[in-house]
Amino acid sequence: xxxxxxxxxxxxxxxxxxxxxxxxxxxxxxxxxxxxxxxxxxxxxxxxxxxxxxxxxxxxxxxxxxxxxxxxxxxxxxxxxxxxxxxxxxxxxxxxxxxxxxx
Amino acid sequence: xxxxxxxxxxxxxxxxxxxxxxxxxxxxxxxxxxxxxxxxxxxxxxxxxxxxxxxxxxxxxxxxxxxxxxxxxxxxxxxxxxxxxxxxxxxxxxxxxxxxxxxxxxxxxxxxxxxxxxxxxxxxxxxxxxxxxxxxxxxxxxxxxxxxxxxxxxxxxxxxxxxxxxxxxxxxxxxxxxxxxxxxxxxxxxxxxxxxxxxxxxxxxxxxxxxxxxxxxxxxxxxxxxxxxxxxxxxxxxxxxxxx
Numbered sequence: 011x012x013x014x015x016x017x018x019x020x021x022x023x024x025x026x027x028x029x030x031x032x033x034x035x036x037x038x039x040x041x042x043x044x045x046x047x048x049x050x051x052x053x054x055x056x057x058x059x060x061x062x063x064x065x066x067x068x069x070x071x072x073x074x075x076x077x078x079x080x081x082x083x084x085x086x087x088x089x090x091x092x093x094x095x096x097x098x099x100x101x102x103x104x105x106x107x108x109x110x111x112x113x
Numbered sequence: 114x115x116x117x118x119x120x121x122x123x124x125x126x127x128x129x130x131x132x133x134x135x136x137x138x139x140x141x142x143x144x145x146x147x148x149x150x151x152x153x154x155x156x157x158x159x160x161x162x163x164x165x166x167x168x169x170x171x172x173x174x175x176x177x178x179x180x181x182x183x184x185x186x187x188x189x190x191x192x193x194x195x196x197x198x199x200x201x202x203x204x205x206x207x208x209x210x211x212x213x214x215x216x217x218x219x220x221x222x223x224x225x226x227x228x229x230x231x232x233x234x235x236x237x238x239x240x241x242x243x244x245x246x247x248x249x250x251x252x253x254x255x256x257x258x259x260x261x262x263x264x265x266x267x268x269x270x271x272x273x274x275x276x277x278x279x280x281x282x283x284x285x286x287x288x289x290x291x292x293x294x295x296x297x298x299x300x301x302x303x304x305x306x307x308x309x310x311x312x313x314x315x316x317x318x319x320x321x322x323x324x325x326x327x328x329x330x331x332x333x334x335x336x337x338x339x340x341x342x343x344x345x346x347x348x349x350x351x352x353x354x355x356x357x
Contacts, residue, residue, distance in 0.1 A: 011352065023348075024347050024348070025347060025348045025349075025350060026344045026347050026348070026349045026350070027349075027350045027352075028341075028344070028349065028350070028351050028352070029329075029351075029352050029354050030325070030351060030352070030353050030354070031328070031354060031355060031356055032353070032354070032355040034355075035355040035356055035357045036357065037356040037357045038328045038329075038356050039328075039356065040356030040357060041329075041354055041355075041356040042328075042329050042330065042331070042356075046329070046331055046332065047329065047332065048327045048329050048332045048333075048334060048335075049327065049328050049329040049332075050323075050325035050326065050327055050328070051325055051326055051328045052323075052325060053325070056323050056324065056325055057323070058321065058323040058325055059353055061313065061321035061322075061323050062313055062314075062321055062351065062353065063312065063313040063314045064314070064353045065353065066353055066354065066355055067352075067353065067354065068352075068353045069350065069351065069352050069353075070350070070351040070352075070353075071348065071349070071350050071351075072320050072341070072348065072349045072350075072351070073348060074345070074346050074347055074348055075345075076319065076320040076341060076342075076344075076345055076349065077309075077316075077317050077318065077319055077320070078309065078313065078314070078315065078316055078317060078318040078319075078320070079316070079348075080316070081313075081314040081315075081316075083314075101350075105348060105350060108348045109348050
């Protein structure tokens with residue numbers, strides 16, 4: 011995901027990337043090793059994952075007005091596996107659409 | 114004076130007149146037999162008829178040979194059925210051949226009739242098919258011309274409703290997201306009846322208002338508790354992950 015963020019920044023796009031670590035996971039530092047994004051530690055009390063209606067590895071894109079642009083369910087019709095070129099390209103295209111850079 | 118003897122003179126004169134007549138008669142008979150000239154005028158009666166000769170009449174096909182073979186065929190009718198069928202049929206042949214080759218002729222006639230019928234049926238079918246195809250093409254062309262406004266109306270209606278396009282986009286999105294898709298089609302829960310007010314996965318749903326601590330040490334806001342409101346005004350990408 012770092013590569014996508016860097017590509018978009020180089021193209022002049024302003025995009026924020028965030029991680030929300032699962033409420034049952036006590037090792038958010040492991041996520042920090044993967045990217046230099048803010049990492050929010052979810053809790054049972056706050057229930058951020060539940061508020062988003064998602065589960066592990068789901069990706070959610072909001073417009074600048076913070077209305078939902080796309081909810082990419084992991085394993086859904088859109089490949090978002092970032093270990094594959096297709097997954098990276100798919101996610102990047104969705105972000106570009108949210109930016110209005112794509113039709 | 115020597116005595117006059119008229120008998121030898123009369124006999125000589127009679128013989129002299131008969132010789133040319135005899136020659137003429139012989140010549141006439143020869144010509145008639147060989148059919149080389151006109152029938153001579155016979156002093157002693159009618160000239161012999163052509164049918165009285167022993168030559169075969171090839172024009173009618175009825176000949177002595179034919180009659181004999183017919184008789185043989187009739188006599189051997191019980192065996193001729195199987196033994197004569199291979200004899201070739203010649204239309205210009207006499208009655209003999211026709212009689213002997215009755216089965217073959219029948220077969221040939223049957224085959225001919227069958228072939229003819231088949232050819233006729235084929236021709237008829239071909240003609241009918243051609244006519245039908247031509248008619249269909251003509252009708253189709255006519256319908257196309259007549260149906261053009263309807264097709265346009267239908268397309269316009271579907272476009273106005275948006276349903277066909279949405280379905281097409283959804284199908285395309287599953288295959289290639291890099292194509293030109295409407296942004297709302299990319300929402301996972303962007304299905305008919307999805308209510309963004311009650312379902313946060315519906316396109317257009319407002320971002321949640323959770324407040325969590327940023328635990329990434331090398332980022333701005335580390336150790337602080339805040340939420341998505343801090344990123345308002347920019348496209349925000351969230352990933353629900355686990356480090357363990």
